[in-house]
Amino acid sequence: MNFEHTEDRRMLADSLNRFIAEQYAFDKRDRIARSAQGFSTEIWQQFAELGVIGALFSEADGGFGGAGFDVAVVFESLGRGLVVEPLLGAVMAGEAISAAGDDAQKAQLADIIGGTTIAAFAHDEPDAHYELARVQTRAERSGNGWVLQGAKAVVPQGEQADLFVVSARSSGAADSEAGISLFLVPAKTPGLSVRGCPAIDGGRVAELTLDGVTLGADALLGAEGQGHTTLERAIGRGVLALCAESLGAMEAAKTATLDYLRTRKQFGTLIGSFQALQHRMADLLLEIEQARSAVINAAAAIDADRLTRERALSAAKFSIGRIGTLVAEESIQMHGGIGMTWELPLAHYAKRLVMIDHQLGDEDHHLQRYIALGKQVAA
Structure with a gap:
């Protein structure tokens, strides 16, 4: 199976990553995240204009995406930038309305996609x-x-x-x-x-x-x-979104840690030359690739039959929870004391990685759920 993104998805990822890099620098993000509102109305409207919200919805609902890989592409970019705007709510509420709503209720999706309704x-x-x-x-x-x-x-x-x-x-x-x-x-x-x-x-x-x-x-x-079936579908989309967001945050933490190992000197020597740190970093890179595989598997299964979909989602959430916590801990450890400071973006990535594990079910919950779903398959 070919898991390479389509040209449209690559263009979406490129434009979104560029926008976040240029318009959502860490100091600006920090001010937005700590504000009384908790997000930026201006940035939210720009996301709507860029088609970021629309990419989360199918053409039948007025968007131009809506597939599992569309959700994954958007949220991986959001994770790289620690974006706090309310796209997770749009994904889950939009999926519920799309799956179960009548024509009048589905008409509200246009305002969600347009950014006028949160x-x-x-x-x-x-x-x-x-x-x-x-x-x-x-x-x-x-x-x-x-x-x-x-x-x-x-x-x-x-x-x-x-x-x-x-x-x-x-x-x-x-x-x-x-x-x-x-x-x-x-x-x-x-x-x-x-x-x-x-x-x-x-x-x-x-x-x-x-x-x-x-x-x-x-x-x-x-x-x-x-409503349980619709609830499961909507939360499943949310789980996929969180897994992809965590993957983006892991990539950002990895890049920051590699840059630090390549520039920080101890006793006149770059610490990246220390074999122990090289081994720890290599292990971390392998774990992140495993997380990426789990996200790809979940995105590919989002429209499959219920058991296939839910097992893939729980497997991904379990993997993301475990690996995200590991990335947070190892990145902080390899930075040393500076890794815990408020001014360094890494500390904020670490917090987000840990908290994603606790949203929509932590790794223990999803491991038990995966086992229970496996028994249903066997039966």
């Missing part, structure tokens, strides 16, 4: 422990509509979102796959409160409280109680 995916809950089906937020019928009651945690860029895709349980036990429904909730809906805080790796996250949020019948995304 969408966020609100599924995680305080006690969910990464379990996809564990949803305690309740959705009860009220006349022709719905009333939502519950809470969602760690929603990236939730404060600035215009539209949320929210999971809620309309029937069944708290950990049952059956009975989960998805809803489109505008940010200004009465009863919805959003409390934000800075994230350790830059940008902002938010907690959502839904206290008697009243929605019309048109807010239901897909069939009542049948």
Whole structure:
């Protein structure tokens, strides 16, 4: 199988990498990430104009990409630049709307692609422990509509979102796959409160409280109680995006570490000439190539049957979690004390690599999930 990118994807990667290098230098990124808003509206609009958001959506949805490798190309570039703009929310919320929405709901994709609507995916809950089906937020019928009651945690860029895709349980036990429904909730809906805080790796996250949020019948995304399949697809796209982002961050950390080994002298000798450091760096390069293979495998499987897709995604997330942490630790170690300083970009890459492991399921969670899915294949 040929895994080389198409000419269009290579052009997209080149233009996006060039834009980030020229317009998203580390000092500017640091100011954006620590700002009260948590991202730059100006940069977000420029991403829309460059077609970066559109590359995440299929032509049927108004974009010009949408395949697994399109998502991987975009997010690898974002990882290289530590970009904090809310593209992850666009990927997951957009996939849910595309997969389950009616024509009126899908019409909102145009505004997401155009950058005028910021969408966020609100599924995680305080006690969910990464379990996809564990949803305690309740959705009860009220006349022709719905009333939502519950809470969602760690929603990236939730404060600035215009539209949320929210999971809620309309029937069944708290950990049952059956009975989960998805809803489109505008940010200004009465009863919805959003409390934000800075994230350790830059940008902002938010907690959502839904206290008697009243929605019309048109807010239901897909069939009542049948949202688990859509939820799995949307989060699967998010997992692929995070894996590719981590790969980009690994590449940046690797490059910075190699440059340091080639220029830093100790006792009058370049430390890159020390055999012990050469061996550690060679091991790291091999691990990063293994991570790249895992991302390629996940991108190729994103539109395959469910078990093939989910096993590839969990395998990639497990690999990325383990290797990303290793890259963060080794890069810091080979830099020495300077590697921990705030002013050096490497420390921020290390934080992001570690935190990606904890988004949408850490390596332990995905290893167990991979094993469980393998048993289903065997059966």
